[in-house]
Amino acid sequence: MGGKCADLNALYVGLARSVGLPARHVYGLRIAKSDLGYKSLGLATDKATKGQHRRTEVYLREHGWVPVDPADVRKVVLEEPPGNRPLSDEMVSKARQRLFGSWEMNWMAYNYAHDVALPGSAKQPVVYFMYPQAETVEGRVDPFDPDNFKYEITEKEMS
Amino acid sequence: MLTLTSHVSLKNYAVDLSVLAKAPHVSKAELDYFLLPSRYVPTDGIVKETALKATAGATTEMEKARAIYGWWTTPSAIRRSAAAAAAIFGSCWSRAIWVENVPT
Numbered sequence: 090m091g092g093k094c095a096d097l098n099a100l101y102v103g104l105a106r107s108v109g110l111p112a113r114h115v116y117g118l119r120i121a122k123s124d125l126g127y128k129s130l131g132l133a134t135d136k137a138t139k140g141q142h143r144r145t146e147v148y149l150r151e152h153g154w155v156p157v158d159p160a161d162v163r164k165v166v167l168e169e170p171p172g173n174r175p176l177s178d179e180m181v182s183k184a185r186q187r188l189f190g191s192w193e194m195n196w197m198a199y200n201y202a203h204d205v206a207l208p209g210s211a212k213q214p215v216v217y218f219m220y221p222q223a224e225t226v227e228g229r230v231d232p233f234d235p236d237n238f239k240y241e242i243t244e245k246e247m248s
Numbered sequence: 249m250l251t252l253t254s255h256v257s258l259k260n261y262a263v264d265l266s267v268l269a270k271a272p273h274v275s276k277a278e279l280d281y282f283l284l285p286s287r288y289v290p291t292d293g294i295v296k297e298t299a300l301k302a303t304a305g306a307t308t309e310m311e312k313a314r315a316i317y318g319w320w321t322t323p324s325a326i327r328r329s330a331a332a333a334a335a336i337f338g339s340c341w342s343r344a345i346w347v348e349n350v351p352t
Contacts, residue, residue: 107296108299153271190264
């Protein structure tokens with residue numbers, strides 16, 4: 090098992106804060122294909138059920154909140170076909186340059202929240218709120234257990 | 249069954265880092281809040297040590313932010329990221345950040 094956006098961009102936040110740079114997690118969802126040609130950074134179909142993606146912002150006094158996404162650089166390296174691309178690869182190098190300072194918005198943000206107490210719930214706060222959450226009389230349903238908790242997210246572009 | 253429909257409008261987002269624009273005002277309270285450690289993202293110990301190593305020689309905020317970004321996006325760092333994350337997050341990494349919340 091490898092790390093995904095939720096951890097690598099979290100590391101950026103921790104590292105930045107520890108040297109005095111304000112930084113925040115931005116939780117959201119990929120909802121369209123990438124217009125920049127990255128198969129790994131967009132949806133292939135109209136299904137966004139597994140499109141959850143966390144990005145990061147770091148605050149620099151001279152520029153304000155700056156969007157960054159080191160996790161997506163890693164995704165291009167490892168997942169952009171044919172996979173395992175070297176840093177010298179043109180697509181990787183472009184992604185690396187682009188993902189410090191900009192976000193392609195085939196993605197929507199939900200929130201900056203962490204340790205979220207769900208309304209009406211007596212359970213522990215969720216670490217973050219990016220996946221559907223539900224509780225029954227038997228307790229909290231595992232959002233990653235599709236046999237017990239079925240959900241589907243679809244998207245449609247409107248003019 | 250419950251259905252929720254959201255309508256969103258999206259626009260690509262970029263900050264022109266080549267110019268020193270006057271950044272929009274952000275309150276001190278907001279910046280202080282986003283410097284705080286949280287339950288699963290500590291900012292002391294090995295996290296701080298790692299960040300200090302990654303930003304050695306960097307003096308401006310921009311250099312520091314880029315150095316941390318660069319540290320994470322070199323191929324060797326990317327490929328050893330699982331081990332590095334485990335080291336950085338200590339006992340909380342697997343359960344909270346890597347396992348419970350990351351679908352495989």
